[in-house]
Amino acid sequence: MNSTSRLIAALALGAAGAAFAQGNPPTTAPPNPATAAGQQNPSGGPMGSTGVTPQNTQGGSTSGSSSAPTAQSSPDTSSSSSSTMAASGDTPAMRRARADRN
Amino acid sequence: MNAVTAAPGAASRALAVLVSLSLLSLSASAPPPPAVEDAQWLARAVVATADNRAAPFAVVDKKNARVFVFDTAGRLQGSSPVLLGLAHGDDSVPGIGEREMSRIRPEERTTPAGRFRTEPGRNAQGEDIVWIDYDAAVSMHRVRATVKSERRLERLASPSVADNRISYGCINVPAAFYDAYIKPALGSRRGVVYVLPETVAPHERFEFLSRPA
Numbered sequence: 366m367n368s369t370s371r372l373i374a375a376l377a378l379g380a381a382g383a384a385f386a387q388g389n390p391p392t393t394a395p396p397n398p399a400t401a402a403g404q405q406n407p408s409g410g411p412m413g414s415t416g417v418t419p420q421n422t423q424g425g426s427t428s429g430s431s432s433a434p435t436a437q438s439s440p441d442t443s444s445s446s447s448s449t450m451a452a453s454g455d456t457p458a459m460r461r462a463r464a465d466r467n
Numbered sequence: 468m469n470a471v472t473a474a475p476g477a478a479s480r481a482l483a484v485l486v487s488l489s490l491l492s493l494s495a496s497a498p499p500p501p502a503v504e505d506a507q508w509l510a511r512a513v514v515a516t517a518d519n520r521a522a523p524f525a526v527v528d529k530k531n532a533r534v535f536v537f538d539t540a541g542r543l544q545g546s547s548p549v550l551l552g553l554a555h556g557d558d559s560v561p562g563i564g565e566r567e568m569s570r571i572r573p574e575e576r577t578t579p580a581g582r583f584r585t586e587p588g589r590n591a592q593g594e595d596i597v598w599i600d601y602d603a604a605v606s607m608h609r610v611r612a613t614v615k616s617e618r619r620l621e622r623l624a625s626p627s628v629a630d631n632r633i634s635y636g637c638i639n640v641p642a643a644f645y646d647a648y649i650k651p652a653l654g655s656r657r658g659v660v661y662v663l664p665e666t667v668a669p670h671e672r673f674e675f676l677s678r679p680a
Contacts, residue, residue: 456656457586460598464591465606466552466576466635467568 503546506535509661509669514541518582518675523652524659525607527551527638529578532631534607534640536648545648548623550610550639552578553632557664557672564604568635576635579605580664581672587654597653599638599660607649607660610639 506526513519519539526535527549535546553573557580563571579600588598588606596608612620622630623641633639640649652658664672 459588460586460601462589462591462593463601464568464604465596465598465608466563466571466604466637467611 503535503543505531505663506533506546507543509663509673510535510537510541510543512673512676513537513659513661516675516678518673519659522656522658524661525649525653527578527660527662529580529663529665530628532628534638534649536652538652544652545644547641547644547648548631550619550622550631550634552576552634552636555632555665557581557666559600559603559605559636563636564600564602571635578634578636578638578662579603580662580667582675583660583662585653585658585660587656595650595654597649597658597660599662603636605636605638607638607640607645607653609642609645 506528509526510524513524519541521539523539524537526537527533528535529551532549532551533546534549536544538544553576556574556577559577559579560575563575583599585607586598586601588596588601590596590606590608594608596606599605599607610619610623617633619633619639622633623639653660661673663669670676
């Protein structure tokens with residue numbers, strides 16, 4: 366192999382390497398943003414404080430106000446045909462603690 | 468300083484225990500009060516129409532300020548005096564459940580009448596209670612003697628019915644009675660509470676009374 370052949374081989378090898386490197390360009394977009402950026406509190410606070418704060422931290426025993434999103438309802442005077450009647454011994458999921466009317 | 472502030476609290480607790488025990492013993496040994504007739508009548512209708520759907524239930528007689536607890540078959544388990552809303556009336560003011568107590572006017576402090584599906588729950592202080600009407604913030608709970616001037620324990624202990632109107636709408640029960648009857652029946656499962664009206668006839672609040680048994 367003469368010097369010309371070596372030169373051609375070296376050039377071909379270098380070109381192939383460059384082409385290979387250019388085939389997978391680096392990217393800043395992670396495949397899973399949630400984990401790549403680290404799980405973060407969207408409101409900027411520390412993790413673990415993003416849930417609903419229990420209302421039993423309110424002071425006083427009778428003056429707690431309520432922020433329940435539910436609307437005023439009238440008494441359930443429906444008969445047993447009510448579709449929402451569930452007083453058959455079931456154990457309901459406990460609703461959010463809130464102030465009562467003492 | 469602590470001793471000074473603790474003494475009234477201890478005295479209050481002692482008074483609460485004494486009142487509760489005396490009321491509990493009275494409810495267990497005394498002859499049935501006249502009000503039991505109305506409650507028994509309603510309970511028979513409830514069972515005859517299966518309106519309670521095999522759940523334990525309670526009847527609150529507002530006129531006589533008493534609660535009657537029944538098992539699933541309508542057998543009377545116990546009864547006790549209760550404290551009710553200060554104002555006479557059978558409806559809750561719309562939106563009252565969202566208002567601060569300080570913004571509730573005296574005439575709005577009613578205990579609503581009707582049929583209510585109850586559910587166990589907790590209030591803002593973490594106390595276990597029975598929700599009568601969650602949206603209107605009406606519950607049944609152990610009597611609270613936190614405001615001395617209201618004299619709630621004394622009102623419960625007095626033979627008079629007129630002074631049993633003091634709450635903001637909730638139904639206050641002696642602590643011992645709550646633990647002995649209310650909590651076992653309604654404190655861990657859904658039930659039904661029937662609050663007899665005081666301004667209209669029962670038929671206007673309980674549809675099942677118009678149904679054939």
